[in-house]
Amino acid sequence: MSVSRCSAEESSSMPKRAKIGIPLVLGFSDEDKVGTIQPHDDALVVTLRIGGYDVKRVMIDQGSAANIMYPDLYRGLNLKPENLTAYSSPLTGTDVVEVDFIVVDVFSPYTTIMGRPWLHTLGAVSSTLHQKMKYPSGDQVLEIVGNQTAARQCLVAAIQHRPEAETSATADNGL
Template identity: 70%
Template sequence: MSVSRYSAEESSSMPKRVKMGVPLVLSFSDEDKLGTIQLHDDALVVTLRICGYDVKMVMIDQGSRVEIMYPNLYKGLNLKLENLIAYSSLLVGFEGKMVIPKGQIRLPVQTGLDVVEVDFIVADAFSPYLAIMGRPWLHTLGAISFTLH
């Protein structure tokens, strides 16, 4: 796991925009594809600043209705079990098995100058990723994930 420190709490289904700055646009053109091999449609995996730490291995998943955090990251952020809010819905893991969440926690996620409060569901299940960012977060940012470039 890879985390490093920088700079937040509560509950609802959609992330909450905290701070707005100068809008940054990250875009690519077909020229950016020149010289690359486009054999795969790989998962979009990024580094995000979560709760003040740079967190690697965060998957962007347009198919996920919730944002998921796995125990290694939760512990790495020095969060305690008593910080969790009850979350009663079951989740379906990568293997198709039902996963009982440990709870939910609201944490700030920084992307460029934007900081969004995100409700993470903490799931005790195997994942090659430390967290999964889903549709609520993408919608709040007004972002579109695109794996072609």
Template identity: 80%
Template structure:
């Protein structure tokens, strides 16, 4: 009786020109997706390989009915997109589901404007084993013996850009009015 060698197949995943089918090209869009966070489908989540933290903004914090007592302390300041120092309100651990895979994520709560509801950074990407591509507007990750993908939403990123421009105009208009007083 012979023993059969058990073959171990490593998953290899990458991106090809075929992964660009269905995207608006050329573009320089960020990767914005919908994820299931805390049991809810959350739109306008930016995938950011350059972020060393997973961030949640006020709109999502309120939308999930989270309260200050749900937070744990987090005292390290962060730097916002505008280059300003931001003191987080705290931290909360919530499940983030992709397909059937669930990863517990420590979100840092910041109370500043963002056109995004959350930013998923390297901590989540690395835990999931995911690789993202803004060019291809996709994120791929291993799940069991398969490679699954999440597709970005280029319409959502355009909406985020419009919201960011409107917010900036409101801030500038407010600052101009304050200076004229």
């Protein structure tokens, strides 16, 4: 496994304005579940604008202490080795933020994982149950809506993926 760091700019998509005169609340209600398939245990998978491109299959992961990018996205953004640097401060800004990624050369059905550093910098709250992420921006609350179909496709791809070494070891053991 190879791990490196690179930086790219990201901006969210699909904003939704809060009602004027109401204090900003970063919370969820049953109304936020409208349009989702319930019950479910899907990951929150969204599309984000990264490096000027709409990047699909981005997992929002509150449990991740890092923002992770996989080689396909690294190459797709036309990043070069000179874009890799030693670790520095993770994020700055609000709606458009500079993001440090760890580039991890392993299989993943996701193109990237946005973790706590990004969420905390945005002041964001995410909910896998509601399949949404909300964050303050000036006098409004913006939201990013998840894609349950993409989340389920990623899960299937992860389950079906069998690295060569594991396949060989399983065959050798008669399993």
